[in-house]
Amino acid sequence: MSGSGNRGSTLELQNIVKSYARGRERILVLNDVSLTVRAGEFVSLIGPSGSGKSTLFRMIGGVEKPDRGRVLVDGEDRTGQKGLISYMPQQAALFPWLKVEDNIRFALISTGTPMREAKAQAAQWLERIELGHVAKEYPHVLSGGMQQRVSFLRALLMRRSVMCLDEPFAALDALTRADMQRWLLELWEADRRSVLFVTHSIEEALVLSDRIYVLSPAPATILRELVVPFDRPRRPDVWTSTEFVELKQEVLRLLEEGKSGIQ
Numbered sequence: 001m002s003g004s005g006n007r008g009s010t011l012e013l014q015n016i017v018k019s020y021a022r023g024r025e026r027i028l029v030l031n032d033v034s035l036t037v038r039a040g041e042f043v044s045l046i047g048p049s050g051s052g053k054s055t056l057f058r059m060i061g062g063v064e065k066p067d068r069g070r071v072l073v074d075g076e077d078r079t080g081q082k083g084l085i086s087y088m089p090q091q092a093a094l095f096p097w098l099k100v101e102d103n104i105r106f107a108l109i110s111t112g113t114p115m116r117e118a119k120a121q122a123a124q125w126l127e128r129i130e131l132g133h134v135a136k137e138y139p140h141v142l143s144g145g146m147q148q149r150v151s152f153l154r155a156l157l158m159r160r161s162v163m164c165l166d167e168p169f170a171a172l173d174a175l176t177r178a179d180m181q182r183w184l185l186e187l188w189e190a191d192r193r194s195v196l197f198v199t200h201s202i203e204e205a206l207v208l209s210d211r212i213y214v215l216s217p218a219p220a221t222i223l224r225e226l227v228v229p230f231d232r233p234r235r236p237d238v239w240t241s242t243e244f245v246e247l248k249q250e251v252l253r254l255l256e257e258g259k260s261g262i263q
């Protein structure tokens with residue numbers, strides 16, 4: 001079966017500034033953040049806890065507006081507009097009252113696939129991600145890893161310009177997490193959608209991404225943009241190479257320097 005047929009769009013964040021009121025004060029959370037995800041690119045955002053990554057996703061998703069700055073999709077100003085991205089949160093957000101196959105059908109129908117076709121396509125996709133055997137189960141019966149696979153598939157099939165994945169594997173154990181990374185890479189490499197991926201794991205960012213943005217602690221600024229030079233498809237043992245270890249150390253150093261305010 002072919003991919004979902006949409007390689008995605010270019011997302012640009014230009015000089016995003018966001019602050020919140022806390023009591024009488026205003027707390028600056030995002031301080032002039034600019035980044036780009038090109039069509040078909042996998043970009044990770046890595047930063048300390050509380051640095052403003054989820055806030056940035058709310059700006060991209062149009063749920064909130066920045067104080068300053070713009071969100072562009074394929075060069076058009078879409079600041080404050082909803083419905084541009086598909087969003088996959090840390091915990092799978094599936095409809096608990098719908099069977100797994102209906103969760104997938106719902107995503108297909110909501111993006112215009114006719115009902116009859118959606119049924120067949122949902123079945124095909126679930127086979128492709130090796131979950132055909134749980135198609136008729138309700139989500140709570142599935143393991144955490146399985147639920148995240150269904151959740152990712154749903155985000156993929158929403159056919160939005162950009163997929164934003166917010167620490168999707170954080171709640172999984174180390175083995176399941178490594179399996180999920182391999183699985184995600186395989187599926188993504190066949191389909192090449194534009195992805196913005198938030199993670200706390202440097203290894204995860206290096207294994208998956210074309211580029212990585214390192215964020216400072218709040219108020220967040222981009223400390224560095226790194227190009228990940230490994231060929232695609234990524235080799236499963238990519239993390240054993242000297243280059244990988246060196247890049248990991250560089251990101252660690254940046255995060256450490258960010259913490260102590262050295263830039």
Ligand SMILES: Nc1ncnc2c1ncn2[C@@H]1O[C@H](COP(=O)(O)OP(=O)(O)OP(=O)(O)O)[C@@H](O)[C@H]1O
Pocket residue numbers: 020021022027029047048049050051052053054055056218
């Ligand atoms: N609506 C809001 N009102 C006030 N402060 C907020 C609001 N939303 C976020 N903040 C503050 O902005 C900062 C960044 O929060 P955010 O959740 O974006 O960080 P994060 O990088 O996603 O954190 P984590 O990695 O722990 O999930 C925090 O200090 C938080 O308290």
